[in-house]
Amino acid sequence: MRLINIHEYLMGRDQSYAADYTAEVAANAQRTVEHINAFLQAGGFDGHVNSGWRPPSVNGATKGAAPHSKHMQALACDLLDPGGLIDRWCLEHPEVLERIGLWQESPGSTPGWCHLQILPPVSGHRVFIP
Numbered sequence: 182m183r184l185i186n187i188h189e190y191l192m193g194r195d196q197s198y199a200a201d202y203t204a205e206v207a208a209n210a211q212r213t214v215e216h217i218n219a220f221l222q223a224g225g226f227d228g229h230v231n232s233g234w235r236p237p238s239v240n241g242a243t244k245g246a247a248p249h250s251k252h253m254q255a256l257a258c259d260l261l262d263p264g265g266l267i268d269r270w271c272l273e274h275p276e277v278l279e280r281i282g283l284w285q286e287s288p289g290s291t292p293g294w295c296h297l298q299i300l301p302p303v304s305g306h307r308v309f310i311p
């Protein structure tokens with residue numbers, strides 16, 4: 182089991198996009214990392230950030246990124262998940278996501294990674310299609 186840290190989550194963008202790195206983003210990032218680490222501990226997974234905070238300009242340039250992605254407010258994290266094991270475990274343990282307060286993007290839309298966010302999507306569904 183390996184936890185993630187705030188530096189991995191911010192990907193250096195707190196410095197390269199300092200103007201976008203507001204106090205709100207910083208607080209959200211902290212909460213997201215805490216939620217992800219609680220999840221990693223529950224599942225016993227090694228956590229590696231595939232995509233963390235994305236300032237709006239980065240999100241806009243990211244292929245396939247949702248225009249209103251929660252990554253922009255530092256409310257979402259993509260964990261590296263090449264074999265889909267984390268995604269599958271999430272589907273089998275909705276009670277863990279509920280306890281921690283996480284929502285999962287449908288695995289069919291996230292090949293190679295697992296998208297988790299700390300705010301519910303508009304639909305309110307625990308597993309959602311953006």
Ligand SMILES: [Zn+2]
Binds near residue numbers: 252259295296
């Ligand atoms: Zn994502």
